[in-house]
Amino acid sequence: MKLTVVGSGYVGLVTGVCFAEVGHDVICVDTDASKIAMLRDNVPPIYEPGLEELLKRNAGHERLQFTTKLSEALLGSSAVFIAVGTPEGEDGSSDLRYVKAVATEIGKLVDGPLLVVVKSTVPVCTCDMVEATIEAELFKRFPLGLESAKAKPWIRVASNPEFLKEGTAIDDFMKPDRIVTGVTDPESAAVFQEMYAPFVQDDPSRLQVMERRSSEMTKYAANAMLATRISFMNELSRLCEEVGSNIDDVRRGIGFDPRIGKKFLYAGPGYGGSCFPKDVEALLSMARQRDCELTVLKAVSHANKTQKMHVARKIHSHFGGDLSGRKIGIWGLAFKPGTDDVREAPALTILSALVHWGARIVVHDPVAKKTFARAWEQAGMKESQISYVEDAYDALDGADALVLLTEWPEYKRPSWSRIRSLLRKPVVFDFRNQYGFKALADAGFHYECVGRPDAQSDSRRQDRKDA
Numbered sequence: 015m016k017l018t019v020v021g022s023g024y025v026g027l028v029t030g031v032c033f034a035e036v037g038h039d040v041i042c043v044d045t046d047a048s049k050i051a052m053l054r055d056n057v058p059p060i061y062e063p064g065l066e067e068l069l070k071r072n073a074g075h076e077r078l079q080f081t082t083k084l085s086e087a088l089l090g091s092s093a094v095f096i097a098v099g100t101p102e103g104e105d106g107s108s109d110l111r112y113v114k115a116v117a118t119e120i121g122k123l124v125d126g127p128l129l130v131v132v133k134s135t136v137p138v139c140t141c142d143m144v145e146a147t148i149e150a151e152l153f154k155r156f157p158l159g160l161e162s163a164k165a166k167p168w169i170r171v172a173s174n175p176e177f178l179k180e181g182t183a184i185d186d187f188m189k190p191d192r193i194v195t196g197v198t199d200p201e202s203a204a205v206f207q208e209m210y211a212p213f214v215q216d217d218p219s220r221l222q223v224m225e226r227r228s229s230e231m232t233k234y235a236a237n238a239m240l241a242t243r244i245s246f247m248n249e250l251s252r253l254c255e256e257v258g259s260n261i262d263d264v265r266r267g268i269g270f271d272p273r274i275g276k277k278f279l280y281a282g283p284g285y286g287g288s289c290f291p292k293d294v295e296a297l298l299s300m301a302r303q304r305d306c307e308l309t310v311l312k313a314v315s316h317a318n319k320t321q322k323m324h325v326a327r328k329i330h331s332h333f334g335g336d337l338s339g340r341k342i343g344i345w346g347l348a349f350k351p352g353t354d355d356v357r358e359a360p361a362l363t364i365l366s367a368l369v370h371w372g373a374r375i376v377v378h379d380p381v382a383k384k385t386f387a388r389a390w391e392q393a394g395m396k397e398s399q400i401s402y403v404e405d406a407y408d409a410l411d412g413a414d415a416l417v418l419l420t421e422w423p424e425y426k427r428p429s430w431s432r433i434r435s436l437l438r439k440p441v442v443f444d445f446r447n448q449y450g451f452k453a454l455a456d457a458g459f460h461y462e463c464v465g466r467p468d469a470q471s472d473s474r475r476q477d478r479k480d481a
């Protein structure tokens with residue numbers, strides 16, 4: 015099949031290369047000419063494990079092409095995927111301007127049967143909007159009426175939200191748990207079956223077909239549920255800190271219950287990334303517009319914002335509320351390992367707070383330094399407030415503390431003797447609960463983590479009571 019994918023970011027590009035990998039002819043479109051130029055040179059503009067290899071292989075076999083012109087891409091395509099960004103608007107709602115722009119362009123260009131697939135994460139009823147937008151453009155081109163121009167039957171709009179995870183995106187796409195599609199007619203369902211057959215060969219029931227509005231809601235429900243688990247554990251971790259329980263033991267204790275399951279139960283510095291924060295806000299906004307209160311989800315969002323500052327304040331309190339002149343070494347900027355994505359990363363909030371309190375910041379991240387520097391400036395911060403280093407240990411040279419923010423594999427088993435010799439004071443804030451607190455305490459480190467009792471927590475609790 016010939017497929018067009020509009021938007022060559024994390025989702026569009028992975029979708030394009032994976033469809034090409036199973037033999038479809040794919041053409042990826044993006045308005046960003048510099049991205050398209052890189053892709054034509056087989057250079058992925060984002061970091062995603064395995065992406066470069068698939069890009070090279072499929073571009074080499076001419077199954078995968080790149081263009082800035084939708085008009086070129088649509089020629090002969092059976093389906094066009096809309097995979098552009100849907101960022102958070104000022105009121106928390108999903109900003110659909112890019113989706114609408116693509117729908118308008120499709121309406122201006124389309125001249126044959128086409129399945130338009132909305133892959134971006136979008137509020138319920140967006141497919142209706144995309145359909146109406148395309149029809150309005152067709153009507154301008156065929157003013158005698160859609161039916162007489164035989165235009166309407168050409169176009170079908172369907173929903174197909176994406177569930178890939180950055181860092182394992184290729185694997186997720188190639189071996190999906192499920193593929194959710196929302197359609198209005200059996201013909202659209204048949205196109206999906208044909209397109210996705212190679213991905214669900216072992217069990218075709220993994221391709222789910224439902225109404226469009228249910229499919230649109232399913233994506234938000236999935237992200238909201240996962241965000242809820244994280245916020246629940248983060249809140250519980252704060253109580254664990256107060257009462258001397260260990261959140262990691264609690265996690266194991268509940269995670270083996272098959273009704274609960276083990277995933278997304280890790281306490282940390284709060285969830286981030288391009289999806290959970292904006293999708294939770296978009297769902298809340300959708301509910302607000304219908305006067306339907308989602309109290310649980312409101313609390314999830316609030317708990318997440320609080321958690322980022324809760325961990326930042328641990329550093330603030332340790333240094334007696336004054337970080338002026340303190341140098342803090344940071345390991346990890348990406349919102350999770352395996353990606354260079356820093357959108358809504360806890361690092362953005364925590365580093366802003368540290369700078370505000372007077373600290374000097376030196377950071378290391380294996381892949382996210384460039385994206386972070388860009389996001390830092392976009393947030394109105396100054397480039398000079400942060401120094402970036404290539405070697406993780408260089409971030410610790412003469413620093414007053416090490417703060418772990420992203421659990422990249424290379425940070426998992428560091429040389430503690432080397433760290434000790436580099437730090438001015440042996441102080442470690444481990445906000446991903448990666449290290450053994452007993453071993454570190456025995457080695458003379460002041461060690462703080464999230465929701466686990468450590469050597470100093472009893473005395474801190476006592477200090478708080480006394481205050």
Ligand SMILES: NC(=O)c1ccc[n+]([C@@H]2O[C@H](COP(=O)([O-])OP(=O)(O)OC[C@H]3O[C@@H](n4cnc5c(N)ncnc54)[C@H](O)[C@@H]3O)[C@@H](O)[C@H]2O)c1
Nearest residue numbers: 021022023024025044045046097098099100112134135176
């Ligand atoms: N990133 C993820 O992990 C993930 C996972 C599941 C779903 N999603 C959803 O998928 C959608 C895309 O997310 P992303 O992370 O890939 O975004 P992204 O910002 O990485 O990529 C979007 C791309 O669309 C391009 N674009 C914008 N307008 C265009 C137009 N008119 N024509 C052609 N290209 C255009 C941009 O230049 C950009 O390259 C969002 O709705 C997001 O919520 C993302």
